[in-house]
Amino acid sequence: MTETALDVMDEKQMLMNYEAKYPAIFILGAKGVGKSTLSNMLLGSYSEVNVSPIFPISDRDYDDDEKEETYRTTELNIKDEKYTIIDTIGIPESESNTDEIWNKLKQVEKKIKNIKAYIFVLEGGRLTQHELLFIHQLFTRYPKSRTIVVFTKVRKALVLSSTEMKKTFNTQISTLLQSINDRWIVMPSLDLFGNNEGKSVIASFVNDLKKMILSIEGKEGSKKVKLKGDTRGVKSQSTELGKKFFYGFLVVAFITLIIIMILVSTNKITVK
Numbered sequence: 001m002t003e004t005a006l007d008v009m010d011e012k013q014m015l016m017n018y019e020a021k022y023p024a025i026f027i028l029g030a031k032g033v034g035k036s037t038l039s040n041m042l043l044g045s046y047s048e049v050n051v052s053p054i055f056p057i058s059d060r061d062y063d064d065d066e067k068e069e070t071y072r073t074t075e076l077n078i079k080d081e082k083y084t085i086i087d088t089i090g091i092p093e094s095e096s097n098t099d100e101i102w103n104k105l106k107q108v109e110k111k112i113k114n115i116k117a118y119i120f121v122l123e124g125g126r127l128t129q130h131e132l133l134f135i136h137q138l139f140t141r142y143p144k145s146r147t148i149v150v151f152t153k154v155r156k157a158l159v160l161s162s163t164e165m166k167k168t169f170n171t172q173i174s175t176l177l178q179s180i181n182d183r184w185i186v187m188p189s190l191d192l193f194g195n196n197e198g199k200s201v202i203a204s205f206v207n208d209l210k211k212m213i214l215s216i217e218g219k220e221g222s223k224k225v226k227l228k229g230d231t232r233g234v235k236s237q238s239t240e241l242g243k244k245f246f247y248g249f250l251v252v253a254f255i256t257l258i259i260i261m262i263l264v265s266t267n268k269i270t271v272k
């Protein structure tokens with residue numbers, strides 16, 4: 001078995017650990033579309049001879065029996081904030097055990113309190129009816145406000161030009177992408193660009209993808225807490241102002257009283 005930077009943990013233990021972990025970034029998609037390749041790219045792990053990728057890459061003709069884990073996780077830093085990447089098992093697009101995998105993924109998702117983003121990894125190019133159905137399933141199962149689509153395995157021209165990429169979208173795909181505010185991006189690969197150019201193209205892709213992740217707002221809950229705090233702030237500000245006004249008035253009244261008493265005592269004014 002290949003040694004990776006990740007310890008292979010018992011699933012139950014991993015589920016327990018999740019609850020205390022950082023905001024999660026779910027990487028989801030069909031089998032062999034490039035989820036682990038993408039996860040490694042986000043972690044800065046890509047090179048022509050990738051001896052020890054953080055997430056194991058599937059062989060082109062891999063054996064399904066080797067793939068028993070539902071997911072693997074590791075930490076990712078974006079601008080000094082920590083996130084947990086969850087690289088999930090490939091969902092079979094049209095096989096009978098699909099439900100079981102969807103359910104397993106749901107269980108993992110339920111355990112995580114704070115999910116930053118769901119990244120759907122889709123193979124670019126012309127889509128079969130099966131693939132379209134599968135993509136619809138993904139879009140209905142996860143919140144659109146937190147979804148990003150990454151297209152993989154496309155021609156160089158499509159990596160380099162979003163206008164060219166858009167030409168490959170049919171109406172269904174365009175509509176789905178609009179429903180997530182057009183948060184989509186195309187993943188480059190080293191085989192297309194060669195090692196030198198490839199590294200800078202991938203670095204810029206990773207940078208853009210990280211920005212896209214950050215553009216997704218924090219949890220609704222934290223927004224509410226903030227608003228509550230703000231309102232409290234406004235209320236206490238007005239109370240503070242009222243207090244200041246009251247004490248100011250007391251000071252003026254006291255000084256006026258002293259002046260009157262002095263004037264009375266020096267017979268400058270008489271009180272009848």
Ligand SMILES: Nc1nc2c(ncn2[C@@H]2O[C@H](COP(=O)(O)OP(=O)(O)OP(=O)(O)O)[C@@H](O)[C@H]2O)c(=O)[nH]1
Pocket residue numbers: 029030031032033034035036037038056057058059060067088089090091152153154187188189191
């Ligand atoms: N040409 C090309 N090949 C890619 C790209 N992304 C991934 N691959 C190849 O596709 C195969 C599968 O990649 P993985 O990253 O393991 O895919 P995965 O989605 O994690 O696969 P599972 O975990 O088995 O579902 C590997 O041989 C990769 O080298 C890409 O953008 N272009």
Ligand SMILES: [Mg+2]
Pocket residue numbers: 035036037056057058087088090
């Ligand atoms: Mg994988």
